[in-house]
Amino acid sequence: MPTAGVRRITLLTDFGTADGYVAAMKGVIAAILPAAIIDDASHEIAPGDIRSAAWALAGYWRLYPPDTIHVVVVDPGVGGPRRALVARIDDRFFVGPDNGVLTPVLVDASSATLVEIDPSLAGDVVSATFHGRDLFAPAAARLAGGVDPAVFGPTVFDPVMFDVPRAVRSDGGVEGVIMHVDRFGNLITNIPAHWVDGTLRVCVSSREVPVGRTYADVEPGQPIALAGSRGLLEIAVREGSAATTLAAAAGDRVVADAG
Amino acid sequence: MPTAGVRRITLLTDFGTADGYVAAMKGVIAAILPAAIIDDASHEIAPGDIRSAAWALAGYWRLYPPDTIHVVVVDPGVGGPRRALVARIDDRFFVGPDNGVLTPVLVDASSATLVEIDPSLAGDVVSATFHGRDLFAPAAARLAGGVDPAVFGPTVFDPVMFDVPRAVRSDGGVEGVIMHVDRFGNLITNIPAHWVDGTLRVCVSSREVPVGRTYADVEPGQPIALAGSRGLLEIAVREGSAATTLAAAAGDRVVADAG
Amino acid sequence: MPTAGVRRITLLTDFGTADGYVAAMKGVIAAILPAAIIDDASHEIAPGDIRSAAWALAGYWRLYPPDTIHVVVVDPGVGGPRRALVARIDDRFFVGPDNGVLTPVLVDASSATLVEIDPSLAGDVVSATFHGRDLFAPAAARLAGGVDPAVFGPTVFDPVMFDVPRAVRSDGGVEGVIMHVDRFGNLITNIPAHWVDGTLRVCVSSREVPVGRTYADVEPGQPIALAGSRGLLEIAVREGSAATTLAAAAGDRVVADAG
Numbered sequence: 209m210p211t212a213g214v215r216r217i218t219l220l221t222d223f224g225t226a227d228g229y230v231a232a233m234k235g236v237i238a239a240i241l242p243a244a245i246i247d248d249a250s251h252e253i254a255p256g257d258i259r260s261a262a263w264a265l266a267g268y269w270r271l272y273p274p275d276t277i278h279v280v281v282v283d284p285g286v287g288g289p290r291r292a293l294v295a296r297i298d299d300r301f302f303v304g305p306d307n308g309v310l311t312p313v314l315v316d317a318s319s320a321t322l323v324e325i326d327p328s329l330a331g332d333v334v335s336a337t338f339h340g341r342d343l344f345a346p347a348a349a350r351l352a353g354g355v356d357p358a359v360f361g362p363t364v365f366d367p368v369m370f371d372v373p374r375a376v377r378s379d380g381g382v383e384g385v386i387m388h389v390d391r392f393g394n395l396i397t398n399i400p401a402h403w404v405d406g407t408l409r410v411c412v413s414s415r416e417v418p419v420g421r422t423y424a425d426v427e428p429g430q431p432i433a434l435a436g437s438r439g440l441l442e443i444a445v446r447e448g449s450a451a452t453t454l455a456a457a458a459g460d461r462v463v464a465d466a467g
Numbered sequence: 468m469p470t471a472g473v474r475r476i477t478l479l480t481d482f483g484t485a486d487g488y489v490a491a492m493k494g495v496i497a498a499i500l501p502a503a504i505i506d507d508a509s510h511e512i513a514p515g516d517i518r519s520a521a522w523a524l525a526g527y528w529r530l531y532p533p534d535t536i537h538v539v540v541v542d543p544g545v546g547g548p549r550r551a552l553v554a555r556i557d558d559r560f561f562v563g564p565d566n567g568v569l570t571p572v573l574v575d576a577s578s579a580t581l582v583e584i585d586p587s588l589a590g591d592v593v594s595a596t597f598h599g600r601d602l603f604a605p606a607a608a609r610l611a612g613g614v615d616p617a618v619f620g621p622t623v624f625d626p627v628m629f630d631v632p633r634a635v636r637s638d639g640g641v642e643g644v645i646m647h648v649d650r651f652g653n654l655i656t657n658i659p660a661h662w663v664d665g666t667l668r669v670c671v672s673s674r675e676v677p678v679g680r681t682y683a684d685v686e687p688g689q690p691i692a693l694a695g696s697r698g699l700l701e702i703a704v705r706e707g708s709a710a711t712t713l714a715a716a717a718g719d720r721v722v723a724d725a726g
Numbered sequence: 727m728p729t730a731g732v733r734r735i736t737l738l739t740d741f742g743t744a745d746g747y748v749a750a751m752k753g754v755i756a757a758i759l760p761a762a763i764i765d766d767a768s769h770e771i772a773p774g775d776i777r778s779a780a781w782a783l784a785g786y787w788r789l790y791p792p793d794t795i796h797v798v799v800v801d802p803g804v805g806g807p808r809r810a811l812v813a814r815i816d817d818r819f820f821v822g823p824d825n826g827v828l829t830p831v832l833v834d835a836s837s838a839t840l841v842e843i844d845p846s847l848a849g850d851v852v853s854a855t856f857h858g859r860d861l862f863a864p865a866a867a868r869l870a871g872g873v874d875p876a877v878f879g880p881t882v883f884d885p886v887m888f889d890v891p892r893a894v895r896s897d898g899g900v901e902g903v904i905m906h907v908d909r910f911g912n913l914i915t916n917i918p919a920h921w922v923d924g925t926l927r928v929c930v931s932s933r934e935v936p937v938g939r940t941y942a943d944v945e946p947g948q949p950i951a952l953a954g955s956r957g958l959l960e961i962a963v964r965e966g967s968a969a970t971t972l973a974a975a976a977g978d979r980v981v982a983d984a985g
Contacts, residue, residue, distance in 0.1 A: 214760045214761050216756050216760070218749060218752075218753075220749070222650075223650065224509075224511065224650040225507070225508065225509035225510070225511050226509050226511040226512055226513075226519065226523060226650065227522075227523060227526070227647070227649040227650055228508065228509070228522070228523030228524065228525070228526035228527050229526070229649075230508075230509070231477060231479070231506070231508035231509065231523070231526070231527035232526050232527040232530050232696075234477075234506050234508075234527070234531075235477075235527045235528075235529075235530030235531035235532075235535075236530050238475050238506070238531055238532055238535065239530060239531060239532045242473045242475070242532055243473050243504075245504075245761075245763075246506065247749070247752045247756070247764065248507065248743070248766065249743065249746065249748070249749035249752075250742075250743035250744050250746070250748070250749065251743070252742065252743050252744040253744055254744075255650065255651050256706060260744065263745075263746070264744060264745060264746030264749070265746065266746070267745070267746035267747070267749070267750050268746050268749035268750040268752070268753045269753075270753075271750050271753030271754050271757060271859070272752075272753035272756050272757060273753075273756055273757045273760055276753075276756065284682075284706050285682075285683065286681075286682065287680070287681030287682055287683055288681060288682065288683030289683065335694070335695075335696045336680055336681040336682075336693065336694065337681070337682070337693065337694075337695055337696050337701070337703075338695075338696035341530070341696065342696075388745070390745040390747075391740075391741065391742040391744065391745055391773065392773050421805070421854055422804075422805030422806060422854040422855070423802075423803075423804065423805055423806065423854075423855070424803065424805055424806030424807065434854065434855065435853070435854065435855075436853075436855055436856075437747075437750075437853045437855050437856035437859065437860075442855070444855075447774060447802050481909075482909065483768075483770065483909040484766070484767065484768035484769070484770050485768050485770040485771055485772075485778065485782060485909065486781075486782060486785070486906070486908040486909055487767065487768070487781070487782030487783065487784070487785035487786050488785070488908075488955075489767075489768070490736060490738070490765065490767035490768065490782070490785070490786035491785050491786040491789050491955075493736075493765050493767075493786070493790075494736075494786045494787075494788075494789030494790035494791075494794075495789050497734050497765070497790055497791055497794070498789060498790060498791045501732045501734070501791055502732050502763075504763075505765065507766065514909065514910050515965060543941075543965050544941075544942065545940075545941065546939070546940030546941055546942055547940060547941065547942030548942065594953070594954075594955045595939055595940040595941075595952065595953065596940070596941070596952065596953075596954055596955050596960070596962075597954075597955035600789070600955065601955075
C-alpha cells in the first residue's frame, strides 16, 4: 500500500443535490478527514441508472492520479442483500455497492482486489436506505486517510459484472451498438474507431453517415462518424444533436461496411 | 471561540449555476481567504423555496465537523427589511438571510447565538439584489478565517421561525403529514419511525402501505413504509416513485392505525 | 509573472456532469497538480451557447483573486480551425477556445496578453472532439503550477470578439436591449443603471415598469426596474418571473424616457 499523500475523493451519484443527500456524504467525509479534497464527478445520473454511472466512471477513473478514491453510489438495492464494496484497482480505490457499476473498470484493469465492507465494523447504526452516508462516505474518508482496504472486511472474488456488448468485425464490415447518448446528442458506439476508415460507410437508423476526422468536416446540421474521445466510433451532428436528427437511441444497431 | 484550523464553507442556494452568481460568491470567498475549502451543498433549490432549503440543511449541518460555516442563501426578500444573519449554533456557523430557513436547526439545537450583519460595516457598496455576493460570502470567508461573529453587529433574539407541523399520537394510532418529496419520489413524513411498527397499517392517498425495514422487503413497483435516513417514517416504491404511484405530495396526510 | 501561491482553477462548461466529461478534466488537472483547488463555476451553460458563457464569466472573473485560472470550455468548433488560447488578462489567467467567449473580459480589461496553445507541444495525442480534457485542463494545471503562458505557443493579437450591443442615450431618454434572462426570470439590460432614475418611465414589451431601488418596493407579482448586481438596469417581478409576466426575452428592446 503506498503512503498517503493527497488522496482526492470523487463522488458520483444519482442523488441530485437538492435533497441534501450529497452534502450529508460530504459532511461525513469532512468530519473524519477535515482537509479532504472532494471533487463532484456528477450527481445527475438518472435515478437507479447503473449503466450510465458505469459509462461516466469509465471516462475518468484512470485520468485521476494513483490513490484517488472514486465513490460511486447509484444504489437501487440499498438495504437488500447486495454487498458493499471497497476495491483497489490499478492503483485507484473504489467505494460503492456491488451492483455491476465497476464492470468497465474491471474489464480494463490489470489488477484488482475487492473487499466487502462488514457493516458490523461500521460503528454507528447504519440506516437501511442511505449507505452513501452511513457506509460509503466513512469508508472513503478512511481510505483517504491511509487506512488499508483489508480492514473493511473479507475479500470478494465474484463482483457483480454485467454483460458488455462487443462490436464484431467480419470480412464485409463491422457491427456494433450505440452504448451511450451524451448531453450533446452524440451517439457513442462500442466500435473501436480504428476499425472504421473512409473506405467504409457507416449506417445508423437506415441512414448513411460519412466518416471524417472532426465535426468541422461537415456543414452545420449534417451528421458525421468520427473517432470520439475514448477511441470509439461516434456519430455526431455538427452544431446539432445526432440523437434527434437521426432518431437514434442507446441500444440501436450501427454497421459499417463497404457499401 | 475555538481557534481556526480548517474551516470548511458549504453553500446552499436557489441560484442554479448558469448565471454565474454562485461563482461570484466563490470568487469573493477566495479573494478574502485564498485557501478556502468550499463545498457545494446545492444550488438547485427551487427559486425562493425556503422550506426546501431548510429541509436540505437539516440533513447535513450537524454531520459536518464543528466550526464549519454553512451559508444558506434562498433570499426572496433581498433588499427589503429582512435582516442578514450570522449565527453560531451547536459549534457550527451559519450565514444567510433571516427568513426562517434556520428553523429546523434551531429547533434541534442546544445553544444558539445570532447576530445581525450590520451592512454599514460591510465596507464596499452593497447591492440591493445580491447579498449572497456582497454580504454573505464575505461574512463566510471572514468566519472561516477566524473572525468572531460578534464583530458583525448586534445580537438577534427573535430570529424568524416558521411553523413546523408535528405528528400526533393517540391510543388508536398516529397522524402526520408528508414533509418532503425527494428526487426518487420518496415521501418523507414528520412521523418518528419508531412510533410505527408492523402492528399498524400506514395509509396515504387512501391506500394502505405495508410497513417494512428495507426497499427489498417488497417486489419492484410496490410501496413500502419504512424508517428513512433521518429516523422519520418514509413511504417509498421499490425501484419506482411513491409520489407518482400514490399520487401524493408534500402536505398530504399520512395516518398509521391498528386498522 | 508573480510567484505561484495558491492558484485556484475555475471551470465553466456546457458539458453537464452526467457524461463524465467534467470529471475527466478534473482528473487530468489532479494528475498534474495533486493539490489543485478546483471550483465548479457551472457546467449547465446551454450546449454551444458561447454568449451565455461569456455573460456568466463576466460576473465572476474579477472577483477571484489575482493568478486565478479561469477555464471556459464552450466549444462547438472543437477540432476545427479555431485556435486554443491561454491568456493573462488583468492578473488572471484564462484558458479555452478562441471563439469570442472572452469578449466582455477583454472589453473591460486594462491589459491582456494572449497566446495560442501549440497542440504539437501538448505531448500526448490530442483528440478531435475533447480539447477540454486534452489541451485546456493540462494547460490550466500547468498554469496553476506556475508555468509561464509564453511556453504554450505564439502570441495572438487578434482574438475573436463578438459585437456587444451598447445602450444609447439621447435628450429624450435611453434605449437598450435585454442581454440576459437569469434563472429567476430577471431581465438584465445593457443600460447602465445610473442612466435611469425615477423621472423616467421604463418600457419593455409595451408595458411601463416603475423604477425603484429594491424588489420590496412593489407588491408581490408586480414588476419593477432597478439597479442589478452588475450596475445594469434590470427588470424583475417580485417573487415572480419578469420573463414570464412580461413575455420578454433576450434581445428585446427596452426604453426609458420622460413619458
